[in-house]
Amino acid sequence: MLALTDAALARLCIAATRIDPRRRRQWLKDIAARLDPPRIAETPNCERSPAARRQARVRARRKNGVHIYRLPLHDIWVEGLITQMIIYGRLTEAEALNHQRVEIELARLLEEQGETWAREFRTHF
Numbered sequence: 001m002l003a004l005t006d007a008a009l010a011r012l013c014i015a016a017t018r019i020d021p022r023r024r025r026q027w028l029k030d031i032a033a034r035l036d037p038p039r040i041a042e043t044p045n046c047e048r049s050p051a052a053r054r055q056a057r058v059r060a061r062r063k064n065g066v067h068i069y070r071l072p073l074h075d076i077w078v079e080g081l082i083t084q085m086i087i088y089g090r091l092t093e094a095e096a097l098n099h100q101r102v103e104i105e106l107a108r109l110l111e112e113q114g115e116t117w118a119r120e121f122r123t124h125f
Contacts, residue, residue: 078102082096091105
């Protein structure tokens with residue numbers, strides 16, 4: 001994993017602005033590959049199973065303090081939230097038809113609400 005100090009990251013960002021935007025993505029990939037080359041598996045052709053990849057993603061999320069919550073929600077209440085998000089410009093009507101996009105916005109809505117309450121709670125107690 002590539003770890004940079006704030007100053008090093010700032011220098012990298014400034015340098016990236018000098019690269020043609022159409023080539024910037026590849027330039028950044030090349031820099032990352034040179035600074036932090038991918039690890040080679042100990043045994044040749046050692047590919048992780050799909051279950052191992054899923055578990056690695058779960059561990060990475062947990063390490064970053066992120067958990068997946070499955071919530072049973074009534075359609076009528078979710079439709080109300082979707083309408084609210086469309087009215088406030090968080091979703092377009094086309095995006096509201098995309099289930100994955102709606103899930104992302106619902107998660108953001110809950111996180112913002114939780115962040116607000118956590119901040120309020122910390123200031124009062």
